[in-house]
Amino acid sequence: MFISAPDISLPRGVTDFLPDSAARINRIESEIRRVFRLWGFRRIITPKLEYEDVMSIGMAEELKGKTYRFDDRQTGKLLALPPDITPQIARIVATRLKNFPLPHRICYSGRVLRQTETQAGQNREIFQSGVELIGLDSPEADAEMVAMAIEILTTLNINDFKVDLGHVEFCRAILSDSGLSGKPLADIRIALSHKDRCAVEKIAIEAGLSDEVKREIMLLPRLFGGREVLGLAESSIRSGRALDALRNLKETVHILDIHGVGDYLTIDLGEMRGLDYHTGITFESFIPGLGEPVCSGGRYDRLMGMYGFPAPATGLTFNVLNLLQAIERAPEYGRFLNTDFLLLNMREEKREALEIARILRSRNYSVARDIIRRPVEDSIDYARWMQIGFMLLIDRKPGIYEVVRVSDGLRKSFSREELDGDNFLTFIKS
Amino acid sequence: MNDIITIAIPKGRILEESVSLFSRIGIDCRELLEDSRKLIFENSEQKMRYMIVRATDVPTYVEYGCADMGIVGRDTLMEQERDLYEPLDLKFGYCRMIVAEPANLAGNDDPCLWSHIRVATKYPRVTEKWFASRGIQVEVIKLYGSIELAPLVGLSERIVDLVSTGETLKQNGLVEVETISEITARLVVNRASLKIKQKKITEIIHDLENILQDNQKINR
Numbered sequence: 001m002f003i004s005a006p007d008i009s010l011p012r013g014v015t016d017f018l019p020d021s022a023a024r025i026n027r028i029e030s031e032i033r034r035v036f037r038l039w040g041f042r043r044i045i046t047p048k049l050e051y052e053d054v055m056s057i058g059m060a061e062e063l064k065g066k067t068y069r070f071d072d073r074q075t076g077k078l079l080a081l082p083p084d085i086t087p088q089i090a091r092i093v094a095t096r097l098k099n100f101p102l103p104h105r106i107c108y109s110g111r112v113l114r115q116t117e118t119q120a121g122q123n124r125e126i127f128q129s130g131v132e133l134i135g136l137d138s139p140e141a142d143a144e145m146v147a148m149a150i151e152i153l154t155t156l157n158i159n160d161f162k163v164d165l166g167h168v169e170f171c172r173a174i175l176s177d178s179g180l181s182g183k184p185l186a187d188i189r190i191a192l193s194h195k196d197r198c199a200v201e202k203i204a205i206e207a208g209l210s211d212e213v214k215r216e217i218m219l220l221p222r223l224f225g226g227r228e229v230l231g232l233a234e235s236s237i238r239s240g241r242a243l244d245a246l247r248n249l250k251e252t253v254h255i256l257d258i259h260g261v262g263d264y265l266t267i268d269l270g271e272m273r274g275l276d277y278h279t280g281i282t283f284e285s286f287i288p289g290l291g292e293p294v295c296s297g298g299r300y301d302r303l304m305g306m307y308g309f310p311a312p313a314t315g316l317t318f319n320v321l322n323l324l325q326a327i328e329r330a331p332e333y334g335r336f337l338n339t340d341f342l343l344l345n346m347r348e349e350k351r352e353a354l355e356i357a358r359i360l361r362s363r364n365y366s367v368a369r370d371i372i373r374r375p376v377e378d379s380i381d382y383a384r385w386m387q388i389g390f391m392l393l394i395d396r397k398p399g400i401y402e403v404v405r406v407s408d409g410l411r412k413s414f415s416r417e418e419l420d421g422d423n424f425l426t427f428i429k430s
Numbered sequence: 431m432n433d434i435i436t437i438a439i440p441k442g443r444i445l446e447e448s449v450s451l452f453s454r455i456g457i458d459c460r461e462l463l464e465d466s467r468k469l470i471f472e473n474s475e476q477k478m479r480y481m482i483v484r485a486t487d488v489p490t491y492v493e494y495g496c497a498d499m500g501i502v503g504r505d506t507l508m509e510q511e512r513d514l515y516e517p518l519d520l521k522f523g524y525c526r527m528i529v530a531e532p533a534n535l536a537g538n539d540d541p542c543l544w545s546h547i548r549v550a551t552k553y554p555r556v557t558e559k560w561f562a563s564r565g566i567q568v569e570v571i572k573l574y575g576s577i578e579l580a581p582l583v584g585l586s587e588r589i590v591d592l593v594s595t596g597e598t599l600k601q602n603g604l605v606e607v608e609t610i611s612e613i614t615a616r617l618v619v620n621r622a623s624l625k626i627k628q629k630k631i632t633e634i635i636h637d638l639e640n641i642l643q644d645n646q647k648i649n650r
Contacts, residue, residue: 160626164625224628
């Protein structure tokens with residue numbers, strides 16, 4: 001039997017978010033933005049369309065093939081839907097903000113589109129909230145990114161996460177000192193990204209690397225773990241540039257200890273996954289049971305220069321949908337009630353109902369009116385379905401309101417004056 | 431929950447070898463070998479959990495984080511190209527992925543002259559890539575079993591398949607013309623798990639690595 005496809009389907013890799021999920025996304029994004037603001041970052045809103053050639057100046061190689069592109073009828077040029085917001089910020093800073101004093105603390109929150117293979121579960125639309133810190137090259141700036149990421153995750157009540165720190169120059173230095181090039185270099189990068197030590201060894205032997213170089217390269221797939229990794233690397237690696245990178249990383253870790261977030265850190269010196277515009281400290285944050293990171297970031301000191309405004313920079317970005325997945329899996333995170341009150345008026349007269357609604361709203365409660373005429377029980381069912389917390393009935397008796405707790409049907413009457421009192425507050429907080 | 435390690439293992443030969451390998455690093459999971467329909471086993475004392483899944487599903491469970499680690503043949507990993515760590519070659523389950531064709535065709539056939547050819551296989555992605563890297567256009571026919579049959583009945587001229595002894599090929603009048611890759615069982619690890627349960631996973635990898643190195647010395 002064939003399953004006939006409905007003719008109102010949605011393309012793969014995009015999602016409709018219904019009120020429940022949308023409320024969670026909203027909560028996550030506003031928490032992230034709140035912390036960004038507390039650290040002095042100011043929001044920029046970037047356009048959804050750019051010229052493809054302008055975007056691609058600063059686009060990471062692996063994202064170029066994932067960009068949605070099409071012709072602009074007005075100019076005949078190629079347009080792109082940005083797959084990454086960082087190059088847009090770089091363009092804006094290099095043009096519109098170039099006469100401002102440094103550093104820039106900029107944040108953004110938006111959606112980008114990326115082409116993916118049709119494999120199940122891959123999102124084509126990615127919700128990104130992130131920051132760029134432009135004009136600072138000190139480890140303190142790198143540490144600021146990591147500390148802020150940790151603050152956001154703890155603010156969202158996520159506590160069992162780790163932030164994995166690396167330094168792209170470490171691997172790069174050892175690989176470039178090895179003299180490998182062409183296919184063996186490409187192959188060894190893939191093997192390193194899988195931490196496949198056997199494959200690394202095989203390629204090193206086939207390429208005829210000296211024992212010393214081979215020994216260093218073969219350490220890379222195992223240089224991950226806690227602080228002990230830093231010491232191990234220091235005592236066993238000889239490349240000067242790699243040791244510089246290591247010193248830079250140690251300094252950053254030291255500052256993060258002062259921030260008081262050292263316990264969240266793990267170290268991975270063999271990580272090859274940063275975007276190719278990264279130049280220094282990189283990091284990714286992981287939550288148990290989710291293979292993809294919820295947050296990633298790192299230093300990119302050459303990107304600004306590509307737009308004609310050389311400046312050191314670092315940044316981070318949260319993948320909001322990955323956070324949503326982590327939060328939806330954990331029931332202890334609590335439910336988000338969409339609406340506080342459903343107001344049901346049993347009288348012909350409307351003045352009182354509208355007035356009560358206004359009073360409740362002025363106290364910051366959300367109030368929806370059940371305008372349909374139907375039995376009270378049906379309204380309670382509706383409220384339960386819509387996850388509304390309470391029903392407020394305006395009955396025949398003037399000045400007396402019955403409040404129903406939707407979760408268990410418990411009823412209590414309040415006079416108009418009592419809506420200001422403690423009894424009412426205790427009841428609706430319960 | 432956070433300190434239990436979950437391992438996905440496929441049934442069959444890989445399961446037996448895995449159980450004996452784990453027992454050598456002090457992880458006792460012999461109960462997996464009992465004739466049972468249970469799909470999940472928990473050893474709360476050792477804080478280990480085992481899932482019995484199909485070989486081709488191992489990378490999926492591990493990538494999505496339902497399992498922290500898995501054991502799977504390299505053929506499956508090559509075909510699926512998942513984003514996983516593959517820290518160890520476990521050295522068992524050895525076989526080869528090869529291109530084969532009927533003996534009478536092989537007599538005067540030169541792989542350098544192939545242009546548009548038809549290939550039956552369980553591994554369409556690997557096949558496509560293998561031939562594309564050499565500039566050969568290929569029409570891939572995906573089959574789910576008994577690949578050797580395809581050239582005998584004219585479904586395709588050639589096949590890409592696994593061989594260990596070569597006996598099946600021989601009995602069906604096929605000969606091997608090229609080796610694509612050597613295949614062994616691999617330990618795969620979920621990216622987040624490696625960071626979050628780092629201590630225990632590193633310990634397992636380290637212990638297994640020592641055992642495997644000892645084995646190699648004995649074999650020499």
